Amino acid sequence: xxxTREGVVTPKTPxxxxxxxxxxxxxxxxxxxxxxxxxxxxxxxxxxxxNYYVRKIPQGQYLIAAGLEQVVHYILxxxxxxxxxxxxxxxxxxxxxxxxSLRDFRFNGSVFAVPEGTPIFPNxxxxxxxxxxxxxxxxxxxxxxxxxxxxxxxxxxxxxxQAARGRPVFDFGARRAHGRDAGTLAARAxxxxxxxxxxxxxxxxxxxxxxxxxxxxxxxxxxxxxxxxFRDYATAFPDSTTLLIDTYDTLKGAQxxxxxxxxxxxxxxxLRAVRLDSGDLLALSRHVRRILDAEAxxxxxxxxxxxxxxxxxxxxxxxxxxxDSFGVGTRLATGANFxxxxxxxxxxxxxxxxxxxxxxxxPVGKQSLDEPSKATIxxxxxxxxLTDTDxxxxxxxxTLWDEDVSEGQPLLVPIIxxxxxxxxxxxxxxxxxxxxxxxxxxxxxxxxxxNAAPYTIEQHPSILxxxxxxx
Amino acid sequence: xxxTREGVVTPKTPxxxxxxxxxxxxxxxxxxxxxxxxxxxxxxxxxxxxNYYVRKIPQGQYLIAAGLEQVVHYILxxxxxxxxxxxxxxxxxxxxxxxxSLRDFRFNGSVFAVPEGTPIFPNxxxxxxxxxxxxxxxxxxxxxxxxxxxxxxxxxxxxxxQAARGRPVFDFGARRAHGRDAGTLAARAxxxxxxxxxxxxxxxxxxxxxxxxxxxxxxxxxxxxxxxxFRDYATAFPDSTTLLIDTYDTLKGAQxxxxxxxxxxxxxxxLRAVRLDSGDLLALSRHVRRILDAEAxxxxxxxxxxxxxxxxxxxxxxxxxxxDSFGVGTRLATGANFxxxxxxxxxxxxxxxxxxxxxxxxPVGKQSLDEPSKATIxxxxxxxxLTDTDxxxxxxxxTLWDEDVSEGQPLLVPIIxxxxxxxxxxxxxxxxxxxxxxxxxxxxxxxxxxNAAPYTIEQHPSILxxxxxxx
Numbered sequence: 001x002x003x004t005r006e007g008v009v010t011p012k013t014p015x016x017x018x019x020x021x022x023x024x025x026x027x028x029x030x031x032x033x034x035x036x037x038x039x040x041x042x043x044x045x046x047x048x049x050x051n052y053y054v055r056k057i058p059q060g061q062y063l064i065a066a067g068l069e070q071v072v073h074y075i076l077x078x079x080x081x082x083x084x085x086x087x088x089x090x091x092x093x094x095x096x097x098x099x100x101s102l103r104d105f106r107f108n109g110s111v112f113a114v115p116e117g118t119p120i121f122p123n124x125x126x127x128x129x130x131x132x133x134x135x136x137x138x139x140x141x142x143x144x145x146x147x148x149x150x151x152x153x154x155x156x157x158x159x160x161x162q163a164a165r166g167r168p169v170f171d172f173g174a175r176r177a178h179g180r181d182a183g184t185l186a187a188r189a190x191x192x193x194x195x196x197x198x199x200x201x202x203x204x205x206x207x208x209x210x211x212x213x214x215x216x217x218x219x220x221x222x223x224x225x226x227x228x229x230f231r232d233y234a235t236a237f238p239d240s241t242t243l244l245i246d247t248y249d250t251l252k253g254a255q256x257x258x259x260x261x262x263x264x265x266x267x268x269x270x271l272r273a274v275r276l277d278s279g280d281l282l283a284l285s286r287h288v289r290r291i292l293d294a295e296a297x298x299x300x301x302x303x304x305x306x307x308x309x310x311x312x313x314x315x316x317x318x319x320x321x322x323x324d325s326f327g328v329g330t331r332l333a334t335g336a337n338f339x340x341x342x343x344x345x346x347x348x349x350x351x352x353x354x355x356x357x358x359x360x361x362x363p364v365g366k367q368s369l370d371e372p373s374k375a376t377i378x379x380x381x382x383x384x385x386l387t388d389t390d391x392x393x394x395x396x397x398x399t400l401w402d403e404d405v406s407e408g409q410p411l412l413v414p415i416i417x418x419x420x421x422x423x424x425x426x427x428x429x430x431x432x433x434x435x436x437x438x439x440x441x442x443x444x445x446x447x448x449x450x451n452a453a454p455y456t457i458e459q460h461p462s463i464l465x466x467x468x469x470x471x
Numbered sequence: 472x473x474x475t476r477e478g479v480v481t482p483k484t485p486x487x488x489x490x491x492x493x494x495x496x497x498x499x500x501x502x503x504x505x506x507x508x509x510x511x512x513x514x515x516x517x518x519x520x521x522n523y524y525v526r527k528i529p530q531g532q533y534l535i536a537a538g539l540e541q542v543v544h545y546i547l548x549x550x551x552x553x554x555x556x557x558x559x560x561x562x563x564x565x566x567x568x569x570x571x572s573l574r575d576f577r578f579n580g581s582v583f584a585v586p587e588g589t590p591i592f593p594n595x596x597x598x599x600x601x602x603x604x605x606x607x608x609x610x611x612x613x614x615x616x617x618x619x620x621x622x623x624x625x626x627x628x629x630x631x632x633q634a635a636r637g638r639p640v641f642d643f644g645a646r647r648a649h650g651r652d653a654g655t656l657a658a659r660a661x662x663x664x665x666x667x668x669x670x671x672x673x674x675x676x677x678x679x680x681x682x683x684x685x686x687x688x689x690x691x692x693x694x695x696x697x698x699x700x701f702r703d704y705a706t707a708f709p710d711s712t713t714l715l716i717d718t719y720d721t722l723k724g725a726q727x728x729x730x731x732x733x734x735x736x737x738x739x740x741x742l743r744a745v746r747l748d749s750g751d752l753l754a755l756s757r758h759v760r761r762i763l764d765a766e767a768x769x770x771x772x773x774x775x776x777x778x779x780x781x782x783x784x785x786x787x788x789x790x791x792x793x794x795d796s797f798g799v800g801t802r803l804a805t806g807a808n809f810x811x812x813x814x815x816x817x818x819x820x821x822x823x824x825x826x827x828x829x830x831x832x833x834p835v836g837k838q839s840l841d842e843p844s845k846a847t848i849x850x851x852x853x854x855x856x857l858t859d860t861d862x863x864x865x866x867x868x869x870t871l872w873d874e875d876v877s878e879g880q881p882l883l884v885p886i887i888x889x890x891x892x893x894x895x896x897x898x899x900x901x902x903x904x905x906x907x908x909x910x911x912x913x914x915x916x917x918x919x920x921x922n923a924a925p926y927t928i929e930q931h932p933s934i935l936x937x938x939x940x941x942x
Contacts, residue, residue: 279841345816
């Protein structure tokens with residue numbers, strides 16, 4: 001599926017597989033095309049800036065930005081093919097003149113963005129897209145769905161990794177993800193947020209993420225005995241066997257694992273781990289640890305999975321559960337905004353928006369008198385992050401784009417300029433390291449799993465002045 | 472992206488775009504390959520049946536099965552390309568002999584399944600896959616993620632459509648969906664569940680689903696006045712203008728819409744609708760209706776959107792809100808298992824599983840002593856749905872596959888036999904009609920939005936006998 005057409009940017013990750021280039025222009029909400037038609041008819045050629053930001057964080061007080069590489073690939077490679085244009089022409093709702101104007105579409109504007117893996121806060125600009133009005137609006141649906149999803153997952157992963165207190169966390173969620181893109185991008189975003197790997201091989205292929213595998217209950221239950229199943233597996237993987245011990249009775253499973261471990265020792269091999277996937281993980285992990293230790297198998301690790309999230313892991317480790325690593329599925333890969341301690345939840349989604357903030361140099365907002373929380377802060381904006389002498393975050397200042405600010409680092413960096421890629425995408429490993437380093441600088445009160453303290457964001461006075469001026 | 476290789480089934484919907492055929496074999500959790508290796512080494516050639524079913528329904532008491540067409544396309548087209556095998560070989564963990572055995576992979580087994588759009592209940596078999604053990608397990612991750620997701624969304628859509636009491640419901644969710652697949656498949660599943668259309672053009676292209684568009688706040692706020700924005704749009708779409716009236720002040724927006732509607736009347740055209748997207752939709756819809764009616768614009772419809780779901784729509788219509796159609800985004804396209812009346816929720820996922828139930832003719836289960844709810848009911852099973860004289864559902868009987876049952880219709884029908892497609896996929900329109908007709912036969916107590924009554928499912932005594940026999 002190599003794309004050989006002229007002008008197509010080859011991404012670091014072969015997105016051609018996630019994204020069929022031929023029809024990608026149609027991943028739009030139809031209003032983007034109807035507005036395009038109306039803009040075309042009205043000869044609206046204004047240059048605007050649209051801003052991706054998140055008004056409200058569903059869990060906690062920070063977000064980890066993720067998804068930029070996919071968005072940039074989309075923006076640079078978006079083309080209207082003859083097939084697509086023919087199909088739209090047959091529908092008859094858009095004019096031939098407007099459709100013809102899409103034929104040579106190339107984005108020639110600019111994109112500034114917060115690098116992936118950077119902590120970010122409510123109402124802060126994460127991506128600024130500047131260009132001709134009807135070009136900029138074509139990116140809305142794809143940009144939103146990819147940024148909302150990956151940012152949701154990277155954030156969730158960072159919370160889970162924090163709860164795991166240094167123990168590795170693996171993404172096991174593809175089977176509950178919302179389709180193939182979701183499974184693959186969840187593995188990517190989880191890695192950005194600090195996960196050590198994934199169960200999904202395709203994520204290993206595309207993103208060079210370490211992938212891991214244990215065994216399924218099926219492997220055990222289709223054999224006459226659990227012991228025979230364990231033996232078959234240990235024979236095939238003398239160096240990397242993890243045995244799933246809860247198919248019938250976890251404690252008997254642990255005893256069978258001991259038998260296999262002893263057999264492996266006679267061959268100079270070592271059982272790597274046992275996996276718990278049901279029941280009371282605290283009580284079972286203690287029991288299983290005792291069973292293993294009694295056989296001098298202290299080197300055999302315990303992996304736990306089973307509807308886990310940051311809250312469950314926190315409680316397990318708070319109580320001293322002897323678990324060495326965690327497999328986290330549904331609640332990681334769907335970004336569950338759900339607190340099982342209280343049963344309170346919100347939809348598994350991030351409600352980020354992509355809003356017009358500047359038109360032909362003029363700051364533009366949206367008043368939304370009937371729902372002030374949906375108002376848009378006008379102006380193309382930059383973020384300056386202030387730190388103390390130890391490098392820890394103290395507060396962010398959001399300013400108008402061209403304002404002279406003496407302190408702090410500007411967070412939005414050039415990604416695309418005049419339609420050309422102006423950014424060297426880091427590897428996913430570098431992004432993960434960036435996340436880890438930056439989260440260390442965010443003071444603990446903002447990272448608590450519950451009741452985290454809001455981070456201080458100051459809107460520069462010049463922005464506040466513009467809010468008054470909205471028609 | 473036309474796939475011209477021999478043996479590739481052309482789907483009714485061009486899935487080549489959703490799914491890059493070249494690497495699709497790698498959309499597996501790694502344990503599927505490690506177990507494959509161990510099965511290969513142990514020469515396990517047993518023929519098994521794996522069963523897709525859902526243990527627990529997160530919202531309500533029924534599910535609408537959806538996703539089968541994508542699953543079948545995957546099963547029939549799954550190939551291990553040289554690129555994929557080379558990549559795996561470089562990783563070094565799987566043997567050359569095992570990888571070679573995958574080179575000519577073709578599924579030659581059988582699939583029986585409940586047709587898409589059919590109501591289904593907890594623990595009932597939705598798909599049976601029968602074939603060689605290590606072939607059957609290759610489908611697990613893709614089958615689960617596509618069935619879990621589309622079934623979740625089709626079910627959610629059916630609840631929302633029910634709450635809307637005959638008023639059209641449109642999927643507006645792509646921007647909050649979990650990636651491109653999710654947005655596209657959510658539109659498909661929502662249509663199966665009864666939605667009238669989608670905002671996503673790609674879903675129109677792939678699935679022939681009607682797509683609709685209104686306008687964004689951007690279109691209004693980048694023009695000097697709301698009135699000018701409305702006029703530009705009405706000029707471009709004289710026959711299908713919907714005006715978004717909440718950018719600044721909804722009631723003034725309604726008055727501006729009246730001005731435009733009158734201008735359109737002088738040209739012999741009609742304003743189709745106004746759209747509300749924020750604020751108190753009950754109060755605003757009443758106000759706006761009065762403003763329109765006072766200008767003799769009773770033909771102008773009111774469309775509402777804004778964090779809607781079945782509960783919000785039910786409350787609005789219970790109170791007589793004069794809303795003619797609904798755009799539902801986040802909570803439809805993510806399948807939010809969230810009740811805003813109580814703030815109670817669960818992750819936006821369906822926890823369906825794919826479990827071994829038969830091996831070489833022998834019913835197989837999983838005991839799960841430490842968590843009985845995760846036990847597997849043994850045996851390849853069929854469902855018979857019993858109805859009263861009016862055709863209404865009374866109860867389901869789940870039997871072993873080959874049992875002679877005199878009453879009811881068997882729900883699982885042949886889809887693939889001996890590796891050949893044995894099913895004529897209905898159009899999406901036919902599937903939607905099937906959903907509607909079948910849901911009518913499900914008595915109301917099982918369809919209540921809250922506190923719905925569980926439907927009666929009887930496990931045949933022969934199945935219960937096998938449960939006793941699990942080792």
